[in-house]
Amino acid sequence: MDKLFFDLRPTHNPNRWYMPLTNDVCVGPPGNMFMFGGVGLASAIAALQGTTGRPLVWATAQYLSYAKPPSVVDLDVWTPVAGKYNTQARVIGHVGDGEIFTVNAALGERPSELSQQWLEMPHAPRPEDCDLAMHWRGTGEGLHSRIEVRMAKGRYGEDRIGNPEPDGRSLLWIRPRENIAIDAPMLAVMADFVPSGVGNALGANAGGNSLDNTIRIRRIVPTEWVLADIRIHGVHGGFAHGAMHLFAQDGELMATASQSLIVRIRETKDQR
Structure with a gap:
């Protein structure tokens, strides 16, 4: 393993x-x-x-x-x-x-020579050309300190406040800071970044607590970075629903994910 x-x-x-x-x-x-x-x-x-x-x-x-x-x-x-x-x-x-x-x-896994994808990776600048996204809490401990996130579309952290994304969509380049392979478990960790898209869509320091999380694996290939294409479908009654497509750097669709969550609007450091 x-x-x-x-x-x-x-x-x-x-x-x-x-x-x-x-x-x-x-x-x-x-x-x-x-x-x-x-x-x-x-x-x-x-x-x-x-x-x-x-x-x-x-x-x-x-x-x-x-x-x-x-x-x-x-x-x-x-x-x-x-x-x-x-x-x-x-x-x-x-x-x-x-x-x-x-x-x-x-x-x-079943024996089959069929391997094809119809969903194309969206255009995104290279990870090295994207700004580093800092978590809104700004602490140097916890899970977020171990994962590097770069913003290819949309906003992340406190930069979201007052800047809603009209299409509810964000693109994140994600990779672990440690020497950990991109495999099904690591993709599952990344898939739980769907809630970060809620704040981007609403233009607020918002996220939430996941009620569920589903991941479907297509084909995993070697890659340093994963492009997470996050789409928030809608928010109502205190809940949000969204999905993610996870691509390797070469455009290979590795997995899809979706989840529902309780929406939380959080205080910023300036509001405390």
């Missing part, structure tokens, strides 16, 4: 894994940090692939509660159906007796 963005560990039971939580996989204000939702989905994907020995096709997470450091998240893998080419499975992530997330997934 390649180096992961998080500290997932096996046990003597091939269907049980565990992940000690540290601040560097969490978000939130100092003293009240919690596990980034994408880390929950990503750790479940890594556990699923480790248990089944098969690559991910799709996975969807439902977030039920929060896990806070320094707790330990246990991940139990269930594989009720395992066929010749694909496995239907699920993961329950919990801290003690408290369920934190549930992930349903399919894994496998």
Whole structure:
């Protein structure tokens, strides 16, 4: 298994894994940090692939509660159906007796020479030609300190305030700052940047708490950067719905993602 963005560990039971939580996989204000939702989905994907020995096709997470450091998240893998080419499975992530997330997934690969994509990568300046996007909280700890984000379209952080994006769309170049391969778990972490698009669309210091997160893997290729094409479809009743397309630098569509979230309008540092 390649180096992961998080500290997932096996046990003597091939269907049980565990992940000690540290601040560097969490978000939130100092003293009240919690596990980034994408880390929950990503750790479940890594556990699923480790248990089944098969690559991910799709996975969807439902977030039920929060896990806070320094707790330990246990991940139990269930594989009720395992066929010749694909496995239907699920993961329950919990801290003690408290369920934190549930992930349903399919894994496998069928012999086929067909490989084609119709969705084209949008035009975007190169990552090195884009401004570095700083997280609105501006702290040097937590998950956001480990991921580099460059803005190719739209606005990020406090720069969003008063500048709504008319089409609700943003383009982010994303990469881990550490030497971590771009694989299905890492794409799942990146997919949870959909909420950042809400603030861009509204022109506010806004984001939210994910209710769910779904990722569908097409084809993963070697790449240093991932272009995240984020589209916020709409906001109503305190909830937002959005999607993301994840492209390699050469234009290969690697994955698609979508989620719903509770919209939060946050105070800025100047308002405190």
